[in-house]
Amino acid sequence: MTRAPVGLFGRLAAWSHRNLPTRDSMERNRLLRPVAHRVLAPELWRFTRRSVPRGVALGMVAGILVPVAQTPVAALFALPFRANVPTAALTTFITNPLTTPPLWIAAYWIGSWMLRIDAHVPGQPVAEAAAQADWIPWLMQAGPATALGLLAITIVASIGGYALSALGWRLWIARKWRHRHDNRGS
Structure with missing residues (x-):
């Protein structure tokens, strides 16, 4: 009898177990077929204390910065960094239809703040463009601000994901050791 989580x-x-890509599904993927021999290397599929945090960080990078084919791109990113392919994929x-719009809005805000788009400058070009209701200047300023914001979010999220997964791995192993020690003592 199996227990429910x-x-x-x-x-x-x-x-995660239901959605984790399998070696077979990766082997059948036509985008990965040219590098399947590298992606399917056994050392890239082992869950180790070093490969899992690397996979999390690279998955964050691919998930946030790459708009399409994120899973194959994450698998390809995992190759040179010897990261865990299933974890990266x-x-x-992390990005899906529910999380992407808030992510892009936050990226625009962060990028605008970093570029100081709304700062008071002589002539106030942003305010003047908005007053003219011309969308082209707004789009020209929204693009770089959003791109810079996405880059900043990616850096913070990948470093944070790496640190949290490394900490989680350490706590998980400590719990296993403690459980093993408690069972041995009884």
Whole structure:
């Protein structure tokens, strides 16, 4: 009899297990066929304390910066960095139809702040363009601001994802050791 997953981490683990790409699905992917021999190398599919955080960080990069084919791109990113391919591919699901619009809005705000688009400058070009209701100047300023914001979010998210997954891995191993020690003592 199998137990149902309990709590948030249990449900997350069950969802991850259901959606984790398999070696067979990666082998059948036509985009990966030219490099399948490299992507399917056994060392890229092992879950180790170094490869999993690398996979999380690379999955964040591919998930946020790459608009299409994120999973194959994450798998290709994993090759030179010896990252865990399933983790990199699964982490790309951080962006989906529900999370992408808020992500892009936040990226625009962050990029605008970093570029100081709304700062008071002589002539106030942004305010004048908005007053003329001309969309071209707005789009010309929204593009660089959004791109810079996405880059900033990607850097923070990938470093944070790496750190959190490394910490999570350490806590998980410590819990296993503690459980093993408790069982040995009884």
